[in-house]
Amino acid sequence: MEPIRPTPSGAPAPEAGAPEAPDLGQLLKLSGRGDESAFARLYDAMAARVFGLAVRVVRDRAQAEEVVQESFLEIWRTSGRFDPDRGSAVAWLLTIVHRRAVDRVRSAEASSRRDTTYHDRNQPVAHDATAEAAQASLEARRVRGALASLTDAQRQAIELAYFGGYTHTEVASMLDLPVGTAKTRIRDGLIRLRDEMGVGAS
Structure with missing residues (x-):
């Protein structure tokens, strides 16, 4: 299948090797109206950047790929809510991705804690370690x-x-x-x- 290429009308043709950057805000607006072609162009423009952010946060390529899928699904569903007066399209998109990636990390950590609960409960725990864990929890809530x-x-x-x-x-x-x-x-x-x-x- 041939990749989708933007074909802006009424604009001068870009020089060879330097394609014109798409208007992400406009693509989000069109996506919010159900324009699948606009969403495909948005995906092509941002997929690499989105994946890079996801990998940086979750530090696992397979998990990052799932974050990318979940993020673009959310972007498709909520693109009509984008408000250019509140920030750039890039910031809006990457905020969604970052939130999804952080959620994935927290979910993985929670799963790991559940898997090791039995082991932890049957191991002697030093008082200092318990105190440090409590302090870390308090600090996390404060942050x-x-x-x-x-x-x-x-x-x-x-x-x-x-x-x-x-x-x-x-x-x-x-x-x-x-x-x-x-x-x-x-x-x-x-x-x-x-x-x-x-x-x-x-």
């Missing part, structure tokens, strides 16, 4: 609560940089932002997290 206090823009940047493992330059590219703006969002988000968690407070 989740603090993240909820951030703006959407700050939370997207923080999650990509610190949970996704991306550099400032990569975060800027994913969110369609200047590098300086991405750094500012990350910095402001970290300051707000610090304040919410009381880190460094006197």
Whole structure:
């Protein structure tokens, strides 16, 4: 089957070897109206990037492929909700993918915990290990609560940089932002997290 190629009308033909980048926001809008051709073009434009993010988060290619499928299914179902006034199409798409990937990691961790529960319950546990586990659980709840206090823009940047493992330059590219703006969002988000968690407070 021949790959689907965008054929924008009324636009000058791009130079050979440099195809014109599709308007992702427009493709999302058309997809929201049930345009399968537009969705296929959206998939072609973003599949590699989506897979790259999924692999970075779940760190397993087979799991990442499933995340990609689940993500594009959600994108197809919810594309009509995309609002360009609230952020770029790339940021909206990658936020869905990141959330799906994180859910997959959490699900795998929960499954692993269930599989090892019996073993853990029948092993002597040192007091220090128990205390450390309790402290880690408390810290995780504090971090989740603090993240909820951030703006959407700050939370997207923080999650990509610190949970996704991306550099400032990569975060800027994913969110369609200047590098300086991405750094500012990350910095402001970290300051707000610090304040919410009381880190460094006197």
